[in-house]
Amino acid sequence: MCELLGMNANKPVETGFSWRGFKHRGGVNGPHRDGFGVGFYRRDGYHDFHDVRASVESPLADLLGQDNIPALIMLGHLRQANEGSVEIRNTYPFTQAMxxxxxxxxxxxxxxxxxxxxxxxxxxxxxxxxxxHVFCWLMDQLWQAECDDVSGVCELLRQCGDRLSRMGVFNMMLSDGRTLYTYCSKKMCWLTRRAPFGTVTSLDSGEHIDLEAHCDSDTVYTLLATTPLTSESDWQDMHPGEAMAFCNGERCDVSSPEAVLA
Amino acid sequence: MCELLGMNANKPVETGFSWRGFKHRGGVNGPHRDGFGVGFYRRDGYHDFHDVRASVESPLADLLGQDNIPALIMLGHLRQANEGSVEIRNTYPFTQAMxxxxxxxxxxxxxxxxxxxxxxxxxxxxxxxxxxHVFCWLMDQLWQAECDDVSGVCELLRQCGDRLSRMGVFNMMLSDGRTLYTYCSKKMCWLTRRAPFGTVTSLDSGEHIDLEAHCDSDTVYTLLATTPLTSESDWQDMHPGEAMAFCNGERCDVSSPEAVLA
Known part of the structure; x- marks a missing residue:
């Protein structure tokens, strides 16, 4: 299996601290040594990074920890290969234009x-x-359904997720650069941060950070991961079969008629 | 304008030396400070890197020089912005799946x-x-023409290039991971290396390298760039209006019936 990291913010947030902790799971605190990747939606566009090396041994992973790319949405992945050999072409995140x-x-x-x-x-x-393969299939479903609101996309992903989770384990994150969607078949948790931020500690690296010094008072952002990233007590588990959408840093009420794309 | 770098090889070639020299044009030996990007087709897939910083000031550009990614095809770009602001979304290389x-x-x-x-x-x-915009238009032309041989693609790009070069300056490189295509409206040169390789010197950085120690005896590869990268005397200028294709490290004879995709 693999390790997932997601982030959605209402304004650009430094990603270095979360990444520096998370990347320990790629070979030190976890067996996910078969490459890694991370995609960043920034105010000025999207770019991503892929490597077939274990994140704990990769100078690229180190650089991403230092570079502290400010992002609105981040999707990180540490791979433990099962289907598909250890190759750049098999390294998440995958992207498609629609x-x-x-x-x-x-x-x-x-x-x-x-x-x-x-x-x-x-x-x-x-x-x-x-x-x-599943990603391309999900994109087909989204294309065919012509969903263009958060509620519709989230409900479609929930229905697809229910079908897919009957075929095995299926925890995923998906973004179009505005909204971060997630589906949990087994294991996923999330945490929303807002002022006052305080100091937090990475469970993976032991690194402390005073978030107060790195966030504006009106910053709101949510982190998602396979298991909690930090010592904060308010990480919440998703339930199996649950789909969620995060916009502007926090969970979207997808039952609300206001849950439309910004 | 911008600076272009291309490489096509018959087997994976270390890209660090060429990149380390070329990146000097992004702020030291040239005014192309508005970001950079580079795409690598490796045996195990494609990945690319984008940065809005000048290549001479970017730790990512340094890392790519050190990491020495072995590639079959490389396309590098240093940007001097004219149309489109300095943003990740406006940073080459651009990609599309077809x-x-x-x-x-x-x-x-x-x-x-x-x-x-x-x-x-x-x-x-x-x-x-x-x-x-031009890239998407070229992809439309390729899609519609249903070309699937090197000669056909090269001839189509030549015809498109002739039309585009009447609208301004149009030097480009394009690859599908097997072949590297190029069109020259004004300035482009190329050089094919094969054994015996000898020692070469970067015109941008002054760095020397003994290529003999970095290539197998049966390695053949071609470099393309806006202006010569090294002190070697056999850089050849392309002529305005010329389109070329490079496969397996050397120039393809596109008039040959054997010029089909591998």
């Missing part, structure tokens, strides 16, 4: 007989993982 | 009234540069 937006996808899971999910050909995997 | 392959594009140029090039909607720019 209607002028770049969609970014990470997954923790393993799905039996994922090939039964028929692809239209509009979105085609470039590698050989189950995860990228 | 028929299960990732296509990667860099351009040096400036085109008047590029908006007259109508896009079908199949390939949509994510940023605001003339170059990405």
């Amino acid at each position: 209607k002028g937006r770049r969609w970014c996808y990470t997954m923790q899971g393993q799905l039996e007989e994922f090939e039964v999910l028929e692809l239209s050909g509009r979105f085609t995997p470039l590698g050989t993982t189950d995860g990228e | 028929k299960g392959r990732r296509w990667c594009y860099t351009m040096q140029g400036q085109l008047e009234e590029f908006e007259v090039l109508e896009l079908s909607g199949r390939f949509t720019p994510l940023g605001t540069t003339d170059g990405e």
